[in-house]
Amino acid sequence: MEEKVKEIIQQYSGDKSYLVPILQDVQREFNYLPKDVLCAVSAHLSVPISRVYEVVTFYKAFSLKPKGRYQLSLCMGTACHVRGAELIARNMEDILGIKEGDTTADLEFSYETVGCLGACALGPVLVVNGEYHGHMNIAKSTKILKKLGKKGATDDEQD
Amino acid sequence: MVNLTIDNRKIEAEAGQFILDVARENGIVIPTLCSHESIEPTGSCRLCVVEARQGKKTRIVTSCLYPVAKGMIVDTRSERVMNVRRLVLQLLLARCPGSEQLKEMAAEMGVEAEPRFVPDTDNVKCILCRMCVRTCEKVVGVSAIGFSYRGPEKNVCTPFKEESETCIGCGACAYICPTGHIEMETTETGDTRTIWGRTFKMKICKVCGRYFAPEDQLVYISQKTGVPIEDLAVCISCR
Structure with a gap:
């Protein structure tokens, strides 16, 4: 762990003004930002841990909790919202058994809702690990979750 | 050195000094929360607002961060200033209803809690001045x-x-x-x-x-x- 952090910081020649890109790389490596990793970053960059914590909690892109293997983002922007994103959101929470912003206990799925993804013509939009799925509906979202291996997702609305 | 007027008083100050410091040196009181001699001003509480007139322009500025200039006319207690200051204090009071210091200040300035600003109930006394x-x-x-x-x-x-x-x-x-x-x-x-x-x-x-x-x-x-x-x-x- 320590070695990996050192290596990443080395890529930025230890410059503390690159704190955000360093944290991004660290998060990519560890899937989230564990406390001891942040302490290591703080020590190697000689930036106080209170300052690192400030940055990590400020940006939503950083997570202090482990993220799931599949990261699902459901767009709740205006266009998606009027086309029924709310119903899909309820379906997602029912099937995954978690609230928006949480991760399933088996670390398979992280689910969050987002403001607007800028793909309003495709709305409602569901993003799975960076892959956009447009014109989403309840049946389609159930199918996607089933395909990703979510047990208990029964797509009874066969199409 | 520059000459300016604060509250109708002719005052000489060093160029680059902030209005608040000059006013205080001359015994003019401007209420503040986030000002302290040991740290740099950041203008986060917004209570130190004054009216500064330069040429034809009159602006509401935060005196703790606004440098004095030649011929500037500053009013620290005009109606406009007091309106802004009262509003700022009302908003701070709505955010921190539990703070004794703020309540005291409000009483001094004759500011009452505004019903349309719903007070925060989560017991914060922090105005995030840093x-x-x-x-x-x-x-x-x-x-x-x-x-x-x-x-x-x-x-x-x-x-x-x-x-x-x-x-x-x-x-x-x-x-x-x-x-x-x-x-x-x-x-x-x-x-x-x-x-x-x-x-x-x-x-x-x-x-x-x-x-x-x-x-x-x-x-x-x-x-x-x-x-x-x-x-x-x-x-x-x-x-």
């Missing part, structure tokens, strides 16, 4: 506290909201806090002090036998200044 964070970083030099999150969730805390290892228990943050948000509790005998969820053991003065400073703080001072820790075992009044 004075404590900057004092801890710049004056004390330990950076034990910082802000976390943003928007409505933004608050001041130690990293991970846990007991801080770097905190030395000096209490500078509690001292500088203008609204009484940061709580520091000392036991009746004075042998321990609790701040940010951590309890610090206090040191007894070798001469008068009173508790006078946290042990961690003395260790820190000793490390920083190179003065042996034994020499720091006497309180200021006995030195």
